[in-house]
Amino acid sequence: MSTSVSPVSAPRATRLGALWNSAVGKKALMAVTGIVLFLFVLVHMIGNLQVFQGAEKINHYAELLRISLPFLWFTRIVLLVAVFVHALAGIELWMERQRARPVGYQDYRPVVSSTASRTMIWSGLLILGFVVYHLLDLTIGVVNPRFEHGQVFANIVASLSRAVGATIYVVAMVGLGFHLWHGLYSMFQSLGLSNRGISPTIQKFAIGFAVLLTLGFSAVPLAVILGFVG
């Protein structure tokens, strides 16, 4: 991007680059990758609830997901790229924001904003850390006390019947809830799809899904540690 290009002939790649280089565009890319990640966590949460239908059901479901290797890897790569772009944009914008106010206020009192909106970088980093732990726990198995490939139900019970395991999962899901509480609302604004009429509805949608996902995901670790499942 060293030379200026005429708008009419700007190739696609350059336009994407231009999007990344502007603050508005970077937020739009965060919104799009955020939607991809949101749809993934939604499907993932619904899939997880099969734990309540017994070992056979969830193990079978896990097998189904692996039936087509190209599909499995396609999904994995899409998710990895989405997390990478989303997190990189988030961290870059956060660093920029530090530069935008080098001298902070002695006294600053938020008037209307939610705690969730002011802590997005921290809830985001919490999710990032959790994703690494989660993969090591249930996909690769190295931090799982008794890991066996393909034995999804047993692996889940092994990890979550420990107080530490269950706590990490529940805390991370509360963090995810906070992130989505603001994120699902903010993304409409970032994409230019919000206005004063629709904004309250978007806010309800965001809070609704944030609560739904936190409860839906936390149900599994809570059920295991309390002995309802296992």
Added chain:
Amino acid sequence: MRITLDIWRQKNPRDPGRFERFEVPNINEHMSFLEMLDVLNQQLVSEGKEPVAFDSDCREGICGMCGFLINGEAHGPLRNATVCQTHMRHFKDGDVLRLEPWRAAAFPVLRDLIVDRSALDRIIASGGYTSTRTGSAAEANQILVSKPYADKAMEAAACIGCGACVASCPNAAAALFTGAKIAHLAHLPQGQPERMARALSMTSQAHAEGFGHCTTIGECEAVCPAGIKLEVISMMNKDVIKATLGGRASEMQTLAALPPSAAMRFFESEPPKKEQ
């Protein structure tokens, strides 16, 4: 009533600055906040001390000159009002108030409570206008504007450029200001030919000035004395995304046909430079 003030004192942009405490006895509750500061300054001058520097002009909420934080809130506790429109009756006898200037890299403190807001002027200069043919006066009703659009344009045009949105934003973003200026023209037929170029030019200028980015926190809307709505930012974002991805060929043709004016630079790799 009696008020204690902790005011930011800073001699010049290079001075590190500090808070200084002042007691102001005998305040009439019908005084405006700035009149109360006038009383303090009178007192300081008579004691041979340096008065507190603050900006003001109209003192009726229309010029956008005044503004600082009172106890952590931009323009103080009264909503939809500037500090000059805030009266002492909104405070209690014996209150301790902390007055702090707008803080942002793009708003260097010049002295005490006065900051340099010329970055906002440069954002306007980069695209907050329409190019019109001058000559004999045009027929007033030549271009009709429907009432809903006229109202929305008028609402966005109410921005007085005070900078409270930047000051209250945890990201020090100028999104509400820039969005208001963009939406004001984007709602009108006269604003259409340069609409896409304007969105790119003004947002890239805001970026170059060192303002942060919007994360939909909403503090700006709450403290804005002119009642500018968050939706202007959504409209700005939509225009920027459209212009960058170049959805419609016709719009891109219009852009390409624009004269290469210094302000409406489109798609250059470097954003316009900040004036030294």
